[in-house]
Amino acid sequence: MTISTASPSDRHERSEQRLMLLLLAPALLVVSALLIVPLGWLAWQSIWQDGGFTIVNYQRFLTDSVYWMTFLQTFRIAFVVTLATVLLGYPVAYMAAGLPQRWSMIVLALVLLPFWTSVLVRAYAWLILLQRTGIVNSALKSAGLIDSPLLLVNNEFGTVLATIHILLPFMVLPLYATMKKIPQELTMAGASLGGSPMHVFLRVFLPLSLPGMIAGMVLVFVLTLGFYITPELLGGGRTYMVSMLVSRNIQVYNEWGAASSISVVLMICVFLVFKLTSLLIPFERIIGTR
């Protein structure tokens, strides 16, 4: 295509693009009305207070130790949860992808089953299991393994455990989708060329499943950053995550500016996570369009 601007196929393409834009218009309107405008207003509240611009809401991130400690704890929890879901989710997805269709559906259904129960109910279920007089502690005690109950809940441990449980499907599903697309011939070829199963897995299968893993990691990490009910119910009051800091600022201190500044900073953090991931591996590969 040498005469790029005048060629009929090009013109056709452009008119098609215009049509696409028109078709997209309602969706764009909805997104801007329901997402961009409220988010803009949220950000505005954090810098505009009592009739003037202010940076006081952002200064607190430097001066108030509660802020950075909360972010630190939130990121630490998100990191642990992500790591744990990879370790737990990868074998499950691997098994589901390798099984015949009927069986893999059953495995996936089992993974999805907890999805049908509300987060709140699951949090209370963990409480019943893990508390001092709970099922786990009484079982351990009657088995003679412990003398006094273990502190399994009302702390960061309980919060992390329940969060892993809730977010595991978000790891398994993208992994499964990616693994399903890996042609079996490739691993067979690797094996026929003399690779041991371990070697083939590490050099062929694992790299090819990486996009699914990263997609799952991003999902789990980002979702954990915004967790609220689980740490509130299972954290014993000392597990303090960012969303709780937002709600305390509104409910207890009535500081809407502070609450919105925290939301804005969290949003920037999430954006950075996406950006860093896309540097590592192109976003199109993660969502599977390329």
Add this chain to the structure above:
Amino acid sequence: MILKLSTLVLSASAIALSAGFASAEQITFVSQGGAYQEAQTKAILDPVAELLGITINQDSSPDAWPVIKTQTATGKPVWDVIDTPTQDCIRGGQQGMIETLDFSKIPNAEKMPAEYKSPYSVAYEFYSSVLAYNKDKFGDKPPTSWADFWDVKTFPGTRALRNHPLATLEAALLADGVPADKLYPLDVDRAFKKLDEIKPYVTVWWTSGAQSAQLLADGEVDMEMAWNGRVTAVAKEGIPVSYTFNQGFLQYTSLCILKGAPNLDTAVKFVNAAMTPDIQANFPAYIDYGPGNPEAYKTGKISPERAAEMPSSPENAAKQVLVSDEWWSSKAGEDAQKRWASFIQQ
């Protein structure tokens, strides 16, 4: 809620129109919802509506403070009377969001102790933050004071406190030996220092009343600070828990009127009627919270046994400390609340 409220107001005004304006006197009353508001409806609101011949529209808001702020910001509030923690009335009054009460129009409150009233509010209902414990764990030697709560050697066991400085700082100071009548203004530094001592032994910092009840009921904690109504509810289920009013922290919600309330005159009449000793005496029949007007105990409607369970009965009130909402509404009180978050995290 706003939608619900506007339909309520619309339908109410439609009724008023169709009935002519003869019985158009009405107010919108707001409380915290749930079983508590249902109990009030039977104990207070229905009798008052009958007494005055007015219509009482109800709305509920677990946390009225942000709504007070937004409603009065427009200059045209929808609510008239609110039942809310006294602190909201006082700081609201100071910030021009709550009407000053004309006590000459509220004769029923005349005999109430001065500390139950403020220029903006009048005590409506009492509850108490008490020391509750597991009876099986402590047998006939239960903890009876905050010093006992802090004494982990004599009283070993898991503990819980509310994830909020109000009443918690007071408890720390009492445990540290500050006399009850010298608590306010609170020595915040000393209180936090004392709290550092007990912190490793606190299993849970609870955030909701339901959570505090569950902790006791499941045996997750052996002793905790909790609201008296929550403890008696657990005890009624046959779970071996008890509590002491000794060194309890007496708190109350108050009635106050929004600045620029649409039915100001009726609202004042309502407040006066709601404080009628005979109507106030209905509270104990429906819920474990005590009447705001102590005169209610003289009506003969409340049995001595029931009075013994009421946080505001003169006998129990004498054992307790009245939480100073004035101090908690002050700058020092707000600063203490902000300091709380960093205390919990460190």
